[in-house]
Amino acid sequence: MKRWTGLIGALAIVVGGGAQAQDTIKIGSLFETSGFLAFLGNQGLEGANLAVEEINASGGIDGKKIDLVNFNTESDETKAVIGVKKLIERDKVVALIGAMNSGSTFSIIDIVQRAGIPIVSNGASRAISTPVNEKKWVFQAPLTDVLVINVLIDHFKEKGIGKIALNNADSGFATSGMKQWQRIAPERGIDIVIQQTYGNNDPDMTPQLTNIRAKSEVQAVVQWGTGKGQAIVAKNYRQLGIDKPLYYSHAASDPNLIKLAGDAANGIIFPTSKIAVVDELPDSDPQKKVTANFIEKFKAKYGRGPATFAGNGYDSMIMLADAIRRAGSTDPAKIRDAFEQTVDYPGVTSVYTYSAVDHYGAQPEGVALQIIEDGKIRLYK
Amino acid sequence: MTLTVSGIGMKFGGLEALRDITFGVDDGELVAVIGPNGAGKSTLINVICGNYAPTAGAIEFRHRRIDALPPHIMNPLGIVRTFQTIELFRELTVHENVMAGGVAGAKVGVAPSLFRWPSVSRSEKALTRMADEYLDLVGLDRRRDDPASVLSAGQQRLLIIARALASGADWLFLDEPGAGLNPVAKERLAEVIARLRDHGKTIVFVEHDMGFIGRIAERIIVIDRGRVIADDVPEKIRSDERVISAYLGVGSASTRGGRKTAAPSKRKETAPLLDIRDLTVRYGGITALQDTSLTLMPGELVAVVGANGAGKSTLLKAIMGEAPVASGKIFLDGQDATHWTPRQFVAAGLSMCPEGRQLFGSLSVIDNLKLGRYTQVGALERWLPWSPRAGHEGGDTDRLIEEVFDVFPLLRERRDQLAGTLSGGEGQVLAIGRALMNTPDLLVLDEPSLGVAPRMIAEIFERLTALRERGMTILLVEQNARAALEIADRGYVLDSGRVMVEGSAVELLESESMAEAYLGAFPVSGETGAARTGGTHA
Amino acid sequence: MVDALQFLVSGLVIGSIYGLAGIGFTGIYNVTGVVNFAQGDKAMIGAMLAISLSQMGLPPIVAILLAVGLTGAVAVVIECFTVRPVGNDVWRGIIVTIGVGIVLRGIAVVVWGTEARGLPAFSGEEPIHFLGATVSPQSLWVMGITAVLAIGLALFFQLTFIGKAFRACAVNPFASRIVGIEIRTMSPIAFAISGVLGAIAGIIIAPITLMQYDTGLLIGLKGFVACIIGGFGNPMGALLGGLILGIAETFSAGYLSSGYKNAIAFVLLLGFLIFRPEGLFREIDSKLVKHER
Amino acid sequence: MKTPLALVCLLIVPFLGSDYLTNLLIVVMLHALPAIGVSLLMGYTGQISLGHAAFYGLGAYGAAAFSVHGGGDPWIGIALATFLVGVMSSYLGWVIFRLRGHYLAVATLGFGFIVNIAFVELRDWTGGPNGLPGIPPLDIPILDLSFHTDGTFFYVAWVAMILAVVMAQNLVNAPVGLVMRGIAESERAVSSLGNDVTSLKRKILVISAAVSAASGGLYAHYIGYISPQPFAIDFSIKLVVIIAIGGFRSIPGILFATLFVTVITEPLQELGYYDVVVYGLFLVVIIAYMPQGLLQGAYGLGRRMLSGARAPAGAGR
Structure with missing residues (x-):
């Protein structure tokens, strides 16, 4: 009492x-x-x-x-x-x-x-x-994922990429991204040939990437995830010798990605805010100063x-x-x-x-x- | 017959614990099941009460086959048991323990209990009343609200009987209800059992204390090596030749001869190797050993004999640092070893061959032997996969193994076999071999004949004689008193935790007091003497 | 076909990781009967220490040896202060090691933060091709060291006195005392060995799996599942169990829904616990499974 | 005697005008339910469980799915989810109670993992890792009562907790409670006295799971949004911490421990991750050195220290 x-x-x-x-x-x-x-x-x-x-x-x-x-x-x-x-x-x-x-x-x-x-x-x-x-x-x-997905699709259209593979983690962020891709891509004429999911804490993503590698018609691979998982994907991607362009989500701006993935991170393309590339921005860019x-x-x-x-x-x-x-x-x-x-x-x-x-x-x-x-x-x- | 047991057999792997057990029990009987250690008494209770399903035979109770039923089905049929290990609900009070016994019978389910339906309160009241009655019956009413864990051993034994009664079953199977009790407590127990009998309960109990059994049992079933060897009224059992052999053992001609030729030991010249002075050991409330003294001179073979529960094993535990010594001293080779750890004893050159062999079942014979050498091996050698001293003189494990193989050639044949697959006799030989690996000054053996075929017993005892002749000091604890005394120099007879007699082996073999320690306490006064004489002259 | 081969190769690599985590359990279990739920966290601590020490400028091999030694010491401290007071109470043993795991993870966050860290691969990242399947060189290190450790540990248990004494304690504690083996002194040794094994595991897998404070948890659990499959207390069993689990995971990720891959481990776990609790390679342990009725 | 009074006193909390305090106590009361469930199974009956978060989660998802996907009445949803979890746990018990010790612990752990993975993967039903939003609050239209606010939901949680406490107390104080505690000490003795041990364990598991599921259902309708994360293994372990602190076999102790664990982590969490270290240390110290639970352990320790000051050390041995 x-x-x-x-x-x-x-x-x-x-x-x-x-x-x-x-x-x-x-x-x-x-x-x-x-x-x-x-x-x-x-x-x-x-x-x-x-x-x-x-x-x-x-x-x-x-x-x-x-x-x-x-x-x-x-x-x-x-x-x-x-x-x-x-x-x-x-x-x-x-x-x-x-x-x-x-x-x-x-x-x-x-x-x-x-x-x-x-x-x-x-x-x-x-x-x-x-x-x-x-x-x-x-x-x-x-x-938001919708925003960056649209930016990526604009880019795909420009490059003539129509068939993509999507590999995403099972986290909230990545699942939401996957759902938006599956909604937006068909609307904008992009074909997701294959979609694979991996566990956020998995030590190895080669099975998923092997399945993606098997689809030769894929023109680009889109990877959606956070944390160390996306570093492991980069390593496995290079290990499997997949030579298609690799696109990441805006979560790839995590500086730890480069540290963890090392050379495997080279060549990853991702849409994000300009914070990392501020020096390369033209002075006309309104965000440059801030x-x-x-x-x-x-x-x-x-x-x-x-x-x-x-x-x-x-x-x-x-x-x-x-x-x-x-x-x-x-x-x-x-x-x-x-x-x-x-x-x-x-x-x-x-x-x-x-x-x-x-x-x-x-x-x-x-x-x-x-x-x-x-x-x-x-x-x- | 209300309970008929016909042709029951029980196998555990290769071990046949029971074979072709057949008997019957009628309502209202008071039956004791006796037999030497390892005879299969507890297994029999386990089988009847549903803890094990027998591998052969049938059990009928009140015209119903019950041999495949689990215990919780047995109980409503009228069968309840207690355990050697008591299995008290230590966190409950005395009264609650008894109440807990009646819960299943009261049929108060879990769901009604959640809502405390009136039926729950009613049955709670009924159970309370019933528990009080049974506590009264066993004489624990004054301890009603104490935690069960603070009761003395004797009271705990009575409490589990009350708890068993509360379950409503009227056939009680008591597994060693008197184990570890002092005479006063046993007296109480006997009274309670007699009272239950008067209340019309049927009681089957396993016991070792022959005095106790003789006092209360109306009929005794004797089991030895998994078979019923006698089933009769106490007067007949007491003079039954097979029973006496089962208990006292049979001497073996070859060892008898060996002993006579054995050179007298040099004990007079030196100090004792082992000197136990006024040792008292208590477990909780139970005094297992009382003011026991024992000396062992270098080169002697001394036998400690006595019935089950006499305190032999406790004595051995004490000289391995495994028993709670309450008072007294143990000296090993002049050093005070009263509070040593087992490791210290082993390192000081004492080897133990424990009861039941205690081998490392999933290790090979040779690995078992090697582990016998554990304390003598240097730190480096322990961590290396080979012996760095291979080929060197003295202390070499491999050489010792060969020596053990020379003593027990059968081990050589089985060197890579797993110890768990050996027969009883082979296992015993291995246990002795393992003990020898320690190159002991003092070899202690606990019941080496237990569960061993007679032919092997003879061989083992012969080997022990040979070891003694090579100058090894041996302390032999045996239930098979005759065989032990035939090869021993001297002997001690333990009874109820005390040394009753000591003397030269020859004297003891002739003495009547030894038989008394085993069977003599049948209080059939007048006839006792005759019975004893008949008993000892095998 | 190439895909199946790749799944198999990947499965063997992951399986080795699980097996490696699994064999860390066996030493302790063999002696004390304690299943150490903090085993995976020891791997994490070992890897994190190695990463930190090498970042402090120590030569990699020195950093690794130091990290392995320190983790062994941590394991001994854990034994002294948490496992020993609990004694052989299964129930409290489980909870106390869970608590130790929580503490280790918490300390890891305080010291190293929540971000993942990696070690450079021991011999480069250039993948090795084999009939169309590829493996990273580090995977070969993992498989090799796992095999060496499993065989080494099995030989240790088979051949050395101390190894036999470990098994003796597990088989028959009373008899062990009778021949002079003291569980009191064996238990810290067992913890030290498992700490060292855990640290080695953490360090050699760190370049592949990367390490963060909670990586040990899942890897430890998978190692545990590997032990259940292979039979507890048997290093070769743990290794084989790990390989089975790894291959099951990669094939299910490859051919079935990849999302359910993690469930595979626990479905195998429950399946084995219920239908074959003794594992593939071991006699049943009566302490753990109900015999009597 | 004292605890009931304290529980009644709680009723004034919503009138103190602090949503924060009210909310904190709602969470405490909701967590007390599964903690009581674990205590019945683990503390009283001696059957370890590292998977209770799964029951809690199944209750939450079941109730939420019923009202979000099925548009059903929340109360019916909670009742249905509770019932189904009870039925399921009965079958689970049939399977897992063949195991004991480590194996039982790990089997329950594995069960917890599988259920959590199902929450993540069954996206159509659960919303996957992003969770299931839009769970309607509870109300009783006939009486024109709604439990949208903390002040009103407080009473729902309070009633649920009181029900659970009363039922748990009834159970453990009933004759059956004696047998439960008997199982923890000697299964074969209990069995020889005519009790079907496995069946009894299963029944306790059903109660334990159902009370957790009911709490999960209430939680879902209280927060209005659920995701797999609160029902992960961490929560199972938190429940074990709670009953360890509470003394395993004491319903009032567990209520106190739930409050303690929730309140103690409040100031600690400002420190970043130290709270987790402290939390783990609590668990280790209690289990290793205070097997009677924190309260009794601290009490005993204090008494030993006091008496130690009077008597020379070792005199009591």
Whole structure:
């Protein structure tokens, strides 16, 4: 009895202790700093923190500093639910960013919808923000699979590639990508000759690639996955001596891929944001300045180069701050409305234009085809 | 007959534990099943109570074939058993243990229990009342709410009887209900069993303590080597020649001759090799050995004899560092070895041939022998796949193996066979060979004749005599008292954890007290003397 | 045909990895009867240590030897502080080694982060062609070292005193004590051996599978399945079990739905547990399977 | 005596006005159900299970599929899923209870893996790794009750937990409970007393699985979205941690342990991955050194230390 009431009492004190000073704007983030997607969440949080630092250094928003409170969702959906409630209620945040994990985002959509707090999600599955009329409060900042698939198909059309093989992991990201490929490719006249799935933690993907190799009519192989799996695919692909061009998803911008796959990574072509190739961009590119600035500051703060995911967290935070500034208020509803009116905003990840019917923002011109050559990412020409 | 057992056989792999067992038991009988160690008594109970399905024969109970039924079906038919190992529910209280016994009979299912239907409360009340009654019956009512684990061994034995009764079955099979109990506790047990009999229960029990059996049993079935060798009233059993041979063993002519010619040992000149002083060993509440003293001079062959449960094995465990010594001292070659580990004993030159042989069944004969040398092998040699000292003088494993093969040529033929596939006698020979590999100063053998064919027993005993003649000191623990004493210099007779008699082997062989230790405690006063005389003169 | 051959070759490579993970279980199980659920994590720790040490500038061979030794030492520490207090309680043994696995993975994240790491292949990446099938040179290393370790361990159990003593402990602990073998001293040796085996496994497969904090978990489980198939406690059985599992996986990934490939392992696991719990090559272990009614 | 009072006291939580606290306790209460299930099977009956997340997940997916794909009433979905999981676990028990020790542990582990792989692969039903969104919240239209909010769902979870606690307590306190604990100690004694041990184990497994499945169903309708991940092997192990902390055979202990594990990981998770290390250490230390569970273990340790101060070391031996 004593321990129960004691615990409840202690919790109540903790809850009640969240009194907020009004000279800051509290924004909640849901980056996973542990669990299976921690390598994404950590970078996202670093990017977001960099943005907060930058905004606060330049005087904050109307004199108010931004206070970013992160809740580690541990890549776990139940935790995400606990976390979002804590942020909304105990920390009284006015807006949310984060959760790299699409699953974690899915699990909290209902809650933010009910609470009326805008969220800028970093999950990549387009189902997060569609249909828009049911997801009024949900925005997305990353490149979505639909976007990059379309960019790739544009490229295939250009190259005269009509028959492809698709190899994907069994993760959420890759499964979603596979579904979109199977939907979009036929619509746009691309024939998926063979589709193979491998396990995210598999030590070897040669059986799948052997099946792909057997289909001689295939003109290009598309690989969709994350983490070390895509490095193993690259190695196995070279080992099996498949000589068709190899295309990866935007997850190939993971710098670890080159480290892990070594020479096998050379020749991989993938569509992604321009962060890795900023030096090669023409000065006319609207993203060049903002990206270069981001990279420089990130390096100064963390002592190493940023990955796309860091840019993503950064963009979400900057755009959110911009929306708050434009709303001139910390009222969540006003922030939401202002965010929806973001137009042609040049971010690190992409150029963003949101509207009442488009909550995924990123535009095709933000995506550039890149290729790995000699262990370096170059703009594909 | 309510229970008829006809032609039951039980094989475990190659081992035939029971063959052609046939007998019957009527309602209300009180039957003891006796027999030397390894005779198959527990297997018989296991077979009747459904723990094993017999490989031959049939069992009928109340005109129904029951020999393929599992225990939980047996119980509602009226058969319940207890276990040698007690198998108490240690986490429950005394009262709960008894209640647990009645649950199956009360037919309170899992589903009703979830919702605590009235039937559950009703049966709970009934069970509570019944448990109290049975606790009263076995005299544990005052310990009702104690945790079962704190009871003494005797009380635990009574508790499992109460628990068995609570199951509602009226045929009780008790597997060694008196094992490890002191005389007072045994007295209580006897009273309880008599009371149950008066309540109309049928009781079949396995026991070793002949005094106990003689006091309560109305009929005794004697089993030896998996066969029924006698089935009669106690008075007849006591004088049955086969029973006495089964218990005391048969001397073998050849060893008898050998002993007479054996040179007297040089024991007078030196200090004892093994000196046990006032040793007391207790397991939990059970005193297994009480103030036992024993000395062994270098070069002697000493036999320790006594009935099952007399404390022989405990004595041996104590001199291997495997028993909880409560008081007393053990000196090995002048060193205080009371709290040594087995390894220390082995390294100091003591080799043990344990009861039941304890071979490494899935290892070959030769590997078993090699492991006998384990403590004498250097650290380097242990890790190398060959012997770095091959060809060197002394301590060479291969040379010792050859020596063992010379002593036991049959092992040479079987050198690459797995130890588990050897017959009882061959296995015993291997166990002795393994012990010899340690080049022991003192060789300790526990029941080497157990489960061994008579021809092999003779041979083993002959070998032991030969070893003694080569100067090895031997401590031989045997149930087969005659065979042991015939080759021994001296002997100790253990009974109920104490040394009852000690003396030269010849004296003991003639003595009546030895027979008494085995069979003599039949309290058929008046006739006892005659019975004994008849018993000892084989 | 070429495809089938490639599946077979790939299956043998993966099977060797599983077999290698599996033989790490056998030593400990043989002596202590403990199934070490943290075995796969030892492989991960070994590989991570080797990667870190070589990144610190140590020559690869020194880094590898040091990593192997350190992992062995870690295994001994685990034995002393977690397995020994539990004794021979199967139930608590399982849970405690699961806990050790969690701790090892947690420490790995704290020290090495969650990103995957790799070791350079021992002898280049140039694939070797064989009748139309290809293998990477590292696969040959894996298969070779696995075969050497399995045979070596089997010979160790067969020929050396200490190996026989290990088997003796498993067969008959009482008799082992009687001949002077102390399980108390054998158990840390067994853990050290399994730690060393685990580390070697982790290091030689790291160039192929790449390593991250949780890689050991799945590989350990597959190794366990390999042991069940081959019969627990028998290194050659573990190797053969691993090969069977690997080939089953690649063929099912190649010819059936590749998504269900991981289920194959566990279906085999349940199948063997239920219909042939003694594995392909071993007498039944009465402690684990119900005999009596 | 004290626990029921504490459980009734919980009813005021939604009125404290903290969604966060309410939500936390909902999760605790939902997790308490499978934990109680594991305790019945593992703590009381001595049958190890490393696969309970599968039952929890099957309940969740079953209930969710019923209302999302079938458009059925959520309550019926939960009931149906619970029932089907119970039936399935009965057959599972028939198979796995031939095994014991390590083999049983691994068989349950393997079962958990297979079920989780099925969640990932049966995309048409489960949505695959991306999960199944749009699970409707619970309501009772006739009474005009809806459980959309935490404040209202709290009572659903509370009632479920109370039901589970009461039923579990009834079971373990009933005469059958004595036999369950007997199985953990000596199966052959229990069998000789006329109990069909395998059948009893299966029944306990059914209850244990069903209570987990019911909780899973409630969870699905509470979160509104499910994916394979919360039902992976980690959750099975978390349940084992919970009952280890709670003392294996104590329903109040397990309620406390569920709360403890959920609350203790809250501050720790700020530290990044140290929480996992601490979590694992807890498990190791409890199992290796406090076989009675954390509460009793800590109590015993404290007492030993106190008495150790008075009596010289080793005096008690």
